[in-house]
Amino acid sequence: MGTMGLALPWKARISSTLRERGTRVQPSEQFAGGPSPAAVDALSEDAALATACRSGDLRAYERLYAMHGGRMKNLARNVLGNPIDAEDAVQDTFLKVQRSIASFRGQSSFVTWTYRILINTCYDARRSRLRKKEVANDDSVETPRPEPRAPGAHPTLRMALERALGKLTRHQRDVFLLYEVEGFRHAEIAGMLEMTETASKNTLFQAKKNLRQMLEPPRSGAADTR
Amino acid sequence: MNVTCSDRDRIFEDGTLAEWAALEAHGTSCPLCAEEIRAWKSLSVAAAELRDHSDSPSFWPRIERALAEEAARNAQRAGRKSWFSFLPNFSPAWRTVLAGAFVLLLTISASWFYLHPPKGPETEDKSLLKSSALREVESAESAYERAIDKLAAETKPQLENPSTPLLANYHEKLLLLDSAIADLRAQAGMNPSNAQLRYQLLAMYQEKQHTLEEVLEARR
Numbered sequence: 001m002g003t004m005g006l007a008l009p010w011k012a013r014i015s016s017t018l019r020e021r022g023t024r025v026q027p028s029e030q031f032a033g034g035p036s037p038a039a040v041d042a043l044s045e046d047a048a049l050a051t052a053c054r055s056g057d058l059r060a061y062e063r064l065y066a067m068h069g070g071r072m073k074n075l076a077r078n079v080l081g082n083p084i085d086a087e088d089a090v091q092d093t094f095l096k097v098q099r100s101i102a103s104f105r106g107q108s109s110f111v112t113w114t115y116r117i118l119i120n121t122c123y124d125a126r127r128s129r130l131r132k133k134e135v136a137n138d139d140s141v142e143t144p145r146p147e148p149r150a151p152g153a154h155p156t157l158r159m160a161l162e163r164a165l166g167k168l169t170r171h172q173r174d175v176f177l178l179y180e181v182e183g184f185r186h187a188e189i190a191g192m193l194e195m196t197e198t199a200s201k202n203t204l205f206q207a208k209k210n211l212r213q214m215l216e217p218p219r220s221g222a223a224d225t226r
Numbered sequence: 227m228n229v230t231c232s233d234r235d236r237i238f239e240d241g242t243l244a245e246w247a248a249l250e251a252h253g254t255s256c257p258l259c260a261e262e263i264r265a266w267k268s269l270s271v272a273a274a275e276l277r278d279h280s281d282s283p284s285f286w287p288r289i290e291r292a293l294a295e296e297a298a299r300n301a302q303r304a305g306r307k308s309w310f311s312f313l314p315n316f317s318p319a320w321r322t323v324l325a326g327a328f329v330l331l332l333t334i335s336a337s338w339f340y341l342h343p344p345k346g347p348e349t350e351d352k353s354l355l356k357s358s359a360l361r362e363v364e365s366a367e368s369a370y371e372r373a374i375d376k377l378a379a380e381t382k383p384q385l386e387n388p389s390t391p392l393l394a395n396y397h398e399k400l401l402l403l404d405s406a407i408a409d410l411r412a413q414a415g416m417n418p419s420n421a422q423l424r425y426q427l428l429a430m431y432q433e434k435q436h437t438l439e440e441v442l443e444a445r446r
Contacts, residue, residue: 056297058290058293058294058297061289061290061293062286062290065286065289069281069285069286070279070280070281071279073279073282073285074276074277074278074279077278078276087282087285087288090285090289091288091289091292094289094292094293095292095293095296098293098296098297099296155275157272157275158272158275158276160272161272161273161275161276162276165276176273177276180269180270180273181273181274181276181277182277198240201239201240202239204239205235205238205239205240208238208266208269211269212265212266212269215269215272216265
């Protein structure tokens with residue numbers, strides 16, 4: 001069976017190398033035994049990156065950007081709905097990392113910590129935008145207004161998905177984006193969102209169930225066997 | 227591995243590869259599960275539409291510039307803080323306690339000096355003579371020396387040839403006093419402001435003067 005045990009968020013580590021970006025249609029997390037040599041390398045690289053950033057080395061920040069900048073910007077764009085706000089959020093995240101790196105104690109991986117800052121920065125920006133627009137709607141139901149981006153294979157599907165994502169709860173949207181779009185593992189997402197790995201899996205399940213209901217055309221009641 | 231329609235959600239949530247394979251095998255004979263599997267997978271396919279990791283060439287330079295400016299501002303702030311770098315890095319709570327203790331100490335000190343003001347003359351070092359006092363002592367010594375010289379001239383004949391045991395004793399006493407005066411003068415010469423020496427010297431002069439006067443009385 002898959003890993004069902006609770007995983008403390010601080011144990012979650014992110015590999016510094018981007019994993020296969022292919023479509024995730026089946027579980028990709030079958031852990032067995034101790035950490036692999038690649039995972040150990042990733043840990044030491046993460047620690048080295050944190051140390052270099054702590055020393056104020058701008059090249060270390062550039063390395064962090066080279067490894068995660070694209071993913072960070074894409075995540076921010078999907079949360080905020082437009083590339084301008086997304087770039088501002090990513091830049092703010094780098095500045096916050098620089099300001100707070102002295103207080104980083106290594107309880108999570110450096111990259112996990114960075115993404116946690118990014119996610120919080122995105123939601124701060126959303127709240128700020130809401131206040132500016134004096135919109136009284138609940139933050140969790142606020143729908144980002146997507147701006148045009150590079151055309152994909154299924155622009156209609158993408159737009160429908162963006163609209164549906166805006167109707168999910170914050171956690172469901174975050175987990176879906178981090179897992180299905182950005183390709184993070186549940187253990188990594190648990191570290192970023194400060195939840196358990198099991199909660200991440202369950203939240204993804206709920207998110208996909210809700211999305212399916214929103215995106216699929218209504219079926220006949222007799223078809224549902226559950 | 228056998229799975230049924232009721233296992234579907236559990237496998238969607240946290241199924242292993244083997245369970246997924248079993249569910250797909252089950253789907254070949256169950257149209258409803260086949261449709262659910264297709265719909266579930268299509269969400270992952272659709273998610274790929276939201277993935278755009280393309281880089282903007284101007285974005286990193288912008289971040290780099292912001293980081294460099296922030297680092298420069300931090301360096302400036304650190305420069306200002308270095309004025310106080312001699313202080314240990316206490317927590318704010320301890321800083322408050324220390325500041326309070328310092329204020330209390332200052333208050334106690336001020337109160338003490340207010341209630342016990344220093345008395346100028348008493349605090350001076352009496353063992354040293356001021357220049358004015360020194361001049362007075364030296365003039366007194368000179369006066370004694372002149373008086374003693376006159377008396378010594380008058381008593382010289384009796385003392386050089388004492389006719390009585392009393393005069394012989396006076397003679398001995400005067401020799402001792404001369405010796406003591408010579409010693410004190412030598413010491414006072416090395417440390418003229420030493421009040422004790424000067425007063426002892428004056429006392430010796432006074433004693434010699436009295437002794438010479440007694441010699442004159444004895445002669446009469």
